[in-house]
Amino acid sequence: MKTMKLTLAAAVLAATGWGTSVTAATAVGPICDAAARVGSTTYYSCSGSSHNALDISNGTCSEWNHRGMINVSRHYAYYGGCANNCSGGTSCNGGAGNYYVVTGGSGWDFRQLHLNSNGSSRSQTCDRCALGLVGSTGNSTGAHVHADNRQYGTRKTAWYTSVGTTCGTNANCSNRLGTPTL
Ligand SMILES: [Zn+2]
Numbered sequence: 097m098k099t100m101k102l103t104l105a106a107a108v109l110a111a112t113g114w115g116t117s118v119t120a121a122t123a124v125g126p127i128c129d130a131a132a133r134v135g136s137t138t139y140y141s142c143s144g145s146s147h148n149a150l151d152i153s154n155g156t157c158s159e160w161n162h163r164g165m166i167n168v169s170r171h172y173a174y175y176g177g178c179a180n181n182c183s184g185g186t187s188c189n190g191g192a193g194n195y196y197v198v199t200g201g202s203g204w205d206f207r208q209l210h211l212n213s214n215g216s217s218r219s220q221t222c223d224r225c226a227l228g229l230v231g232s233t234g235n236s237t238g239a240h241v242h243a244d245n246r247q248y249g250t251r252k253t254a255w256y257t258s259v260g261t262t263c264g265t266n267a268n269c270s271n272r273l274g275t276p277t278l
Contacts, residue, residue, distance in 0.1 A: 131155060134267050148251035153230070158231055162229055166224075185236070193232070205278070209243075211227060245274070255277065
């Protein structure tokens with residue numbers, strides 16, 4: 097009975113437009129390896145030009161799963177077609193390489209870029225599932241996961257600065273790296 101009431105409430109909220117309201121999600125590390133680290137945050141390589149996103153690597157290529165980072169079930173839309181590689185430097189998909197987008201309300205989205213594709217690479221709704229392999233497709237200089245939280249295409253930093261994620265933070269999949277808005 098409780099479940100039915102909640103379902104009805106959700107339907108009413110969706111019908112009145114509240115279904116597009118934004119919420120704070122939780123993002124965990126995309127690689128289930130204790131060696132995974134954050135290597136870029138607001139600046140590339142922690143001291144270069146503006147980046148406004150997280151780059152995460154465990155020092156391998158095409159060996160470990162690139163997993164969904166949102167810790168509840170969400171829809172990951174897949175944009176593929178780039179040949180797998182481990183050095184990057186291509187303009188495939190505008191430099192994003194093979195990538196996923198989770199779409200939220202009010203222009204917000206969360207993206208995970210540069211993966212090498214495998215049998216798991218397709219649009220799907222799942223919770224922290226394998227989406228492909230840690231790779232370097234697109235404009236990338238080595239295998240890593242690039243994660244960003246954008247509103248109307250502008251990369252925001254509060255989602256990771258608010259939880260203290262910085263260069264060198266352990267990015268194992270059991271660790272919270274941020275609270276993206278979706
Ligand atoms: Zn990046």
